[in-house]
Amino acid sequence: MDIQEKLSILADAAKYDASCASSGSKGTRAGSRLGSTEGMGICHSYTPDGRCVSLLKILLTNYCIYDCQYCVNRVTSETRRARFTVDEIVRLTIEFYQRNYIEGLFLSSGIIQNPDYTMEQLALVAKSLRVEHQFGGYIHLKSIPGASENLLEEAGRWADRLSVNIELPTPADLQALAPEKKPPEITDAMDAIKQRLDQYQSDRQAGFKVARFAPAGQSTQMIVGATATPDLEILKTASGLYNQQKLRRVYYSAYSPIPHADARLPGMSPPLVREHRLYQADWLMRFYGFGSSELVAESDGNLSLEIDPKLAWALAHREMFPIDVNRAEREMLLRIPGIGARNVDRILRLRRHHAIRVSDLKKLRVAWNRTASFVQTIDHNPALKQLDAQGLKDRFKPREKQLLLFDTGQSALDGEF
Amino acid sequence: MYSFVVQSFAEWRSCSRALLNAQVPPDQVIFRDSPVQATLFDDESAGEQSWSALVRVPARGHKVPQAFLDLAHAVSCHRDTDRFQLLYRLLWRLTTNEARLMEVITDDDVHRLHQMEKAVRRDSHKMKAFVRFRKLVTPEGEQFVAWHRPDHRVVRLVSPFFSRRFPAMNWTILTPDESVSWDQKELRYGPGCSRDHAPDGDELEDLWLTYYGSIFNPARIKVKTMIREMPVRHWATLPEATIIDDLLNDAPRRVAEMIARQEGHARSARDYLPAHQTLKSLREAAKTCRGCDLYCEATQTVFGEGPADARIVLVGEQPGDQEDLAGRPFVGPAGHVLDDALQQAGMDRSEVYLTNAVKHFKFEPTEKRRLHKKPSARESSACRPWVDAELRLIKPKVLVCLGATAAHSLIGPGFSVTRQRGQFVRSDWCEHTLATYHPSAILRSLQSESLRKLLIDDLKAAKHQADNS
Numbered sequence: 001m002d003i004q005e006k007l008s009i010l011a012d013a014a015k016y017d018a019s020c021a022s023s024g025s026k027g028t029r030a031g032s033r034l035g036s037t038e039g040m041g042i043c044h045s046y047t048p049d050g051r052c053v054s055l056l057k058i059l060l061t062n063y064c065i066y067d068c069q070y071c072v073n074r075v076t077s078e079t080r081r082a083r084f085t086v087d088e089i090v091r092l093t094i095e096f097y098q099r100n101y102i103e104g105l106f107l108s109s110g111i112i113q114n115p116d117y118t119m120e121q122l123a124l125v126a127k128s129l130r131v132e133h134q135f136g137g138y139i140h141l142k143s144i145p146g147a148s149e150n151l152l153e154e155a156g157r158w159a160d161r162l163s164v165n166i167e168l169p170t171p172a173d174l175q176a177l178a179p180e181k182k183p184p185e186i187t188d189a190m191d192a193i194k195q196r197l198d199q200y201q202s203d204r205q206a207g208f209k210v211a212r213f214a215p216a217g218q219s220t221q222m223i224v225g226a227t228a229t230p231d232l233e234i235l236k237t238a239s240g241l242y243n244q245q246k247l248r249r250v251y252y253s254a255y256s257p258i259p260h261a262d263a264r265l266p267g268m269s270p271p272l273v274r275e276h277r278l279y280q281a282d283w284l285m286r287f288y289g290f291g292s293s294e295l296v297a298e299s300d301g302n303l304s305l306e307i308d309p310k311l312a313w314a315l316a317h318r319e320m321f322p323i324d325v326n327r328a329e330r331e332m333l334l335r336i337p338g339i340g341a342r343n344v345d346r347i348l349r350l351r352r353h354h355a356i357r358v359s360d361l362k363k364l365r366v367a368w369n370r371t372a373s374f375v376q377t378i379d380h381n382p383a384l385k386q387l388d389a390q391g392l393k394d395r396f397k398p399r400e401k402q403l404l405l406f407d408t409g410q411s412a413l414d415g416e417f
Numbered sequence: 418m419y420s421f422v423v424q425s426f427a428e429w430r431s432c433s434r435a436l437l438n439a440q441v442p443p444d445q446v447i448f449r450d451s452p453v454q455a456t457l458f459d460d461e462s463a464g465e466q467s468w469s470a471l472v473r474v475p476a477r478g479h480k481v482p483q484a485f486l487d488l489a490h491a492v493s494c495h496r497d498t499d500r501f502q503l504l505y506r507l508l509w510r511l512t513t514n515e516a517r518l519m520e521v522i523t524d525d526d527v528h529r530l531h532q533m534e535k536a537v538r539r540d541s542h543k544m545k546a547f548v549r550f551r552k553l554v555t556p557e558g559e560q561f562v563a564w565h566r567p568d569h570r571v572v573r574l575v576s577p578f579f580s581r582r583f584p585a586m587n588w589t590i591l592t593p594d595e596s597v598s599w600d601q602k603e604l605r606y607g608p609g610c611s612r613d614h615a616p617d618g619d620e621l622e623d624l625w626l627t628y629y630g631s632i633f634n635p636a637r638i639k640v641k642t643m644i645r646e647m648p649v650r651h652w653a654t655l656p657e658a659t660i661i662d663d664l665l666n667d668a669p670r671r672v673a674e675m676i677a678r679q680e681g682h683a684r685s686a687r688d689y690l691p692a693h694q695t696l697k698s699l700r701e702a703a704k705t706c707r708g709c710d711l712y713c714e715a716t717q718t719v720f721g722e723g724p725a726d727a728r729i730v731l732v733g734e735q736p737g738d739q740e741d742l743a744g745r746p747f748v749g750p751a752g753h754v755l756d757d758a759l760q761q762a763g764m765d766r767s768e769v770y771l772t773n774a775v776k777h778f779k780f781e782p783t784e785k786r787r788l789h790k791k792p793s794a795r796e797s798s799a800c801r802p803w804v805d806a807e808l809r810l811i812k813p814k815v816l817v818c819l820g821a822t823a824a825h826s827l828i829g830p831g832f833s834v835t836r837q838r839g840q841f842v843r844s845d846w847c848e849h850t851l852a853t854y855h856p857s858a859i860l861r862s863l864q865s866e867s868l869r870k871l872l873i874d875d876l877k878a879a880k881h882q883a884d885n886s
Binding site: 008014 | 646
């Protein structure tokens with residue numbers, strides 16, 4: 001099989017994994033001859049699914065001994081199989097990088113032989129890039145749960161980011177769709193990475209010179225919509241991961257139909273709006289001080305699909321509004337719909353110089369249609385009188401639902417096919 | 418009235434410093450991008466001048482915040498002809514009586530300049546992203562050349578980034594306004610040029626298009642997002658943009674195919690389990706199992722047998738030819754090997770429960786015989802609910818997996834029989850689970866005697882464990 005064919009199989013098999021950012025690694029490795037990491041990642045291209053192409057995202061192989069129902073690479077799926085050699089991946093990465101197509105490598109793999117063997121191969125790719133080619137670009141390795149700790153150590157030495165996929169939001173989901181994956185194995189692997197990261201931190205603070213360990217931290221991905229688990233449970237799991245394992249990112253990936261899918265899985269278009277709402281809620285938990293349970297107001301435990309979670313929270317807590325942008329504290333400003341964290345900081349600086357008016361907010365490009373009814377400014381804000389209006393919520397509901405190319409509008413919202 | 422031609426940040430800076438020293442207010446100065454012919458509206462007195470005339474005024478220290486210099490540096494790359502004019506007005510206000518002006522970001526001048534800065538930063542970012550090098554092999558070595566068309570004059574702003582990223586490559590970026598080259602030591606700037614000066618293709622572009630087409634998931638189309646982030650005006654220099662239309666046109670077909678090709682466990686034994694489970698009801702129900710297609714060719718379901726309170730359960734792979742005809746497990750040649758081994762290990766067949774991971778015989782018909790064929794992972798997995806139910810009812814003290822199929826199904830897919838044979842491990846059904854050779858391996862192996870001994874040893878260990886727990 002030639003390299004082109006392998007690439008088409010092993011990139012195709014990687015397209016379901018949403019995590020592909022290349023940011024968070026400050027400072028290029030010393031002595032690099034090719035590649036740099038400068039904090040902010042770069043998206044080098046975008047595909048028609050709106051997702052950015054930042055990394056060469058491929059699998060080492062799509063052979064796998066596991067039988068996870070949601071995964072196209074599970075052992076019982078009759079998909080075409082291929083396997084890259086370590087050298088082939090290294091060469092592809094270098095050559096693509098030299099043309100400025102990519103920001104680095106995202107390498108994952110089906111599990112072959114056993115977790116240790118697979119992890120060893122992944123680490124070998126990263127090591128070869130760093131040591132033989134002095135590659136300074138971004139490397140993200142997907143860790144294999146159950147692989148030994150010294151292999152994790154080795155992987156973290158060469159990679160910028162390590163991740164372990166939590167796969168599904170709850171242990172019960174995992175039991176139903178991936179009985180061979182054990183929740184403790186997954187969290188153990190995350191804990192092991194966290195311990196190494198902490199160790200690195202404390203060694204450095206103590207003044208030791210130690211080898212780098214995954215400078216961009218760890219992340220995870222979970223599939224959303226393959227089971228009936230509601231958003232509240234999903235956000236609770238995410239919030240636990242942020243607090244306990246100190247993950248940098250949790251990626252939510254709307255379950256998308258896979259060829260050769262198990263018939264128990266929903267045959268549907270991916271619930272993209274739901275995925276989007278989860279990202280918004282996730283953002284609010286990390287940067288705005290919201291708790292998972294306050295964000296989910298709907299009785300079925302799900303986020304509203306029609307309006308964004310911050311607006312939904314504000315509508316449900318109208319007694320807290322209007323918020324006076326000239327007096328309110330940061331925490332409260334962060335809760336105003338349509339105003340982002342950056343603008344909150346700008347408002348705080350600006351109001352030291354002059355009292356804030358409606359025109360100031362508009363110049364800051366807040367989302368005025370969402371903000372209008374919730375803020376008090378120094379001048380008259382006519383939109384404020386709608387705060388107590390019965391129909392306020394309806395004003396925000398999308399009037400026309402955007403249709404997908406090959407889909408009914410409703411299925412874009414709820415994912416039912 | 419003063420009028421100057423200023424083209425770069427450095428020129429503007431020197432010029433403005435001199436103007437400030439001479440205390441020239443902003444409405445007395447005109448900055449131009451390029452020398453222009455005098456037009457009808459030009460003031461006669463506003464002929465172009467050199468700021469060196471102003472230098473004679475003694476210098477004064479002017480302090481401005483770093484934020485202003487950063488802003489000015491970026492804004493000087495903007496294409497707007499007003500940029501230097503605006504910058505000087507802001508500078509004037511900062512140094513006369515509004516020292517904190519940079520913080521008042523909604524001020525009209527500050528706001529306008531920030532908008533311009535934002536456009537420049539975005540354009541710089543897009544240059545970092547969308548430059549596509551093409552490799553040329555020349556007698557002097559490899560040369561990487563790109564053609565890019567930025568909106569603003571950002572080449573000098575961005576090229577240091579490329580020198581940090583590709584330090585050990587010789588590269589050139591050509592744009593209509595300006596070009597830049599890196600020879601692994603320093604950046605050299607040259608005049609702009611047209612697209613014909615750039616190479617046409619690269620050997621790697623086919624691979625890149627393959628990657629681009631494969632990493633796209635046709636089930637999630639968001640063209641608007643794509644265009645917002647990758648504006649169409651850049652498509653001309655992006656090789657992958659040539660296949661976007663094809664990808665979009667083909668997407669509905671690919672999705673339909675993905676959904677149509679459902680397979681796997683559409684059926685499994687799960688659908689045939691009785692509501693009330695005893696070994697007897699399970700055995701009855703298993704007779705009608707259609708959980709996978711093996712029932713079509715096999716004679717009958719071969720269910721497990723033995724006492725419901727057995728302390729030891731042995732699980733094999735699947736029934737063979739004779740088992741299929743008799744409807745009982747382990748009655749063929751391998752069964753004899755097993756009986757013999759059990760006896761030597763001090764056990765009686767009647768005290769253990771014997772069953773298989775897969776309950777139907779799978780075979781390849783040949784002219785003379787029905788040749789045993791290993792069940793696929795899908796068939797094992799479809800059949801698993803039966804073994805599952807048997808083990809949950811019996812709750813054995815010791816569970817023995819005979820052969821790799823049983824071990825993979827009950828202990829885990831990573832389990833290696835050759836390396837981990839004879840070791841007790843924990844499984845979902847039993848604290849003491851052990852895997853050993855399948856008796857039929859002994860029949861086929863050249864070292865059958867040594868394998869037989871190992872099988873007997875393992876069975877002895879199983880009995881010992883069962884007796885002592």
